[in-house]
Amino acid sequence: MLKNITIGQYFPGNSAVHRMDARMKILLTIALLVDVFVSKGFIGFGLIFAFVLLVARTTKISLSFIVRGLKPIAFIAVFTFVLNLFMQTGGETLFQWKFIHITSGGLRTAVYMAIRLLLLVTASQLLTLTTSSLSLTDGLEALMRPLAVIHFPAHEIAMMMSIALRFIPTLMEETDKIMNAQKARGADFESGNLIRRAKAMVPLLVPLFVSAFRRADDLALAMEARCYRGGKGRTRMNQLHMTKVDLYGALAVALLTAALVTLNLLGAV
Amino acid sequence: MSSIISIQNVSFSYEEAEDSAVKGVSLEVEKGEFLAILGRNGSGKSTLAKLLNALILPTDGAISVDGISPTDEDSRYEIRTRCGMVFQNPDNQIVSTIVEEDCAFGLENMGVAPQEIRRRVDEALARVGMAEYALSSPHMLSGGQKQRVAIAGVVAMRPKIIVFDESTAMLDPVGRRDVFSLARKLNREEGITIVWITHFMEEAVQADRVAVMDAGRLVMQGAPREVFSHEAEIRAMGLDVPEMTQLAGILRGAGVNLPADIMTCDEMAVELCRLK
């Protein structure tokens, strides 16, 4: 069940996307996220969707695997949709019953927001699926290095993120195990109202936290035993370097962005 | 032979605890030997392991690892480059989501040049039989395989000593055998000194020497044969003796004329046939 969550998992491979420099991938993902936010209209979303699909094909990761990663946020997407549907106004009224009031503007915003959210998660997923946590860390650290001037702890933050990513699958598995154990003791996680369900989470969360702290202790010791002393004097086995693939990637995203900007300008006219 | 680890009258107590976890332990570890440290949970054996790796410092007494005493930050770091450590829980010592990157972690911390890291990592993974998994993610591996990855990470640092702190306790029998025989191989073929901490007597039996800890003290040391022949004392410490030693004990108790130091099935068969 929870094992199906793919967020933050790395999917080993040797595709062009996998081989790209982590720094470039992070920058391009950010650019893509910005694109998702600035674009309006279905043509723009269609373009981004096509692009994301193309990248996904290049990675050779099965689409069903990527779609499975969207499952956990499906609820949030639906929630956003409903919220926008009822709250946003503007345009003509499509439906009205007592206090419920749906407008065409609201509907559009709702659909846009849901699509944006899904595209956002898919794009970020492609980054984490094709970049190992350590390369991701290295990339982030390299990009944040200029901030060291203002005593920003770039290495520490990057390391923390990397470890968090590394332990997501472990903790997911653990959650599954604890859930099963509590179910065997008659616990019910599936029925009842929101408050009852929230209460049912206590037997799950307490052991999970206890275990997470224990693991954190163990890991800190293991890292120290392997001569970890923070970022100072550390080298890397895999050096980050830009290759032609990065150039092509950057060009592709630039083209996409240009197309989206043009669309926006045309729309504005 | 000269000793590579020397522990003199070492005590250690955790801040919050009233009682010391390790009390006045003195122990020499010979260069190239395979030493098993046996003891029940809470006997202080894991604390001793952490002392060897300078993860904690003795509250009393002196310790020296490959001639270095953990007096300051730099010497402690130096000790860790020479004395590697493999822990109990395979999940909690893996840092990266890729096997080879995890294996490189120690070398990266030591500031080794990238090409050299690459070479040593490939070599270490081949040595532990995990080369084909270099690009896999660790959480897809079995417990035994994860431990082998952890060992590769230590081996790549080319330590003179490796301390295994109950590294087989959470594995199934196949994984346990795998990891143990790998440690033996590293000991025999590379001459790496092994300190093997365990409560499995089947493993201790195969060591060159066994040291037994109980309630923070070192209570016995010697060849496995010698140590296990003290069946009553071993049992009183909450430990076990090999099944064959146990059988010999029962038979001797009933007046059968058998030597006290039988450990294996073969020895027992030979002795019994002699009596028949």
Added chain:
Amino acid sequence: MSHLSHVYMRGTPFEARALDDVSFTIEDGAFVGVIGHTGSGKSTLITHLNALLRPEEGRVIINGIDTAAENADLKTVRRTVGLVFQYPEYQLFEETVKRDVAFGPKNLGVTGDALEKQVENAMALVGLDPALGEKSPFELSGGQKRRVAIAGVLAMEPQVMVLDEPAAGLDPAGRADMLNLVKKLHQAGKTVVMVSHSMEDVGRMCQRLIVLNHGKIAFDDTPANVFSHPRELEEMGLDVPQSVKLAIRLREKGFDIPQDVTSVAALAEALLGQLGKAGDANA
């Protein structure tokens, strides 16, 4: 009322079939050992026994309830079959031992004096001092924590106890204590199914062994009969106990050792009879 827990399973069409055409019946009051290397399907099997998993093909019948049936009364199944997972101490969460033990029965709707009684009984059965009842489970030692977790399942008063490697990770003294506890549960009238990696333990304790290999039942017989196939067991990554190995060797050398010897104690007894005779003849 049937006093029979019947399990019948036909291959679950998982991608890599976790279980494949597995059928067996466990009688009330039995003490069954389940053995097999990692990935042989043991965990899948035992999670079927209390309907945490329901068969995709075939049927599992627990006390007359077919868990595959759509309207199956799963609550009754879980009350009948108590399942203790590996390292169960990691599931503790309550502020006091008593409250943690009470979690299961409370979920089943037990309240008041009955609840109090069930919790007390369970704690007594696992040998926990009642004085520990008000302590936090997190303050206890590893072995004690595990007892609390087992008491938490026992407090639901199941007829059948299924334990996945109850002694995993404990030192020899802890192991012996835990295995004695399992024996006590059986003596107290529970049907016991114990998953274990240790051939020595199951050989000494169980009346019947089910050996799983690649999701299929390789053997389902008395320990003595199972151990008479040392070569097949070895191929499955399993081992026979040292005492059985020695017994086989000695039989070859002309010793008369009964086939049902599966423990050191039994072997010693068999040997003493014969060595005694030899000794007399010499004297």
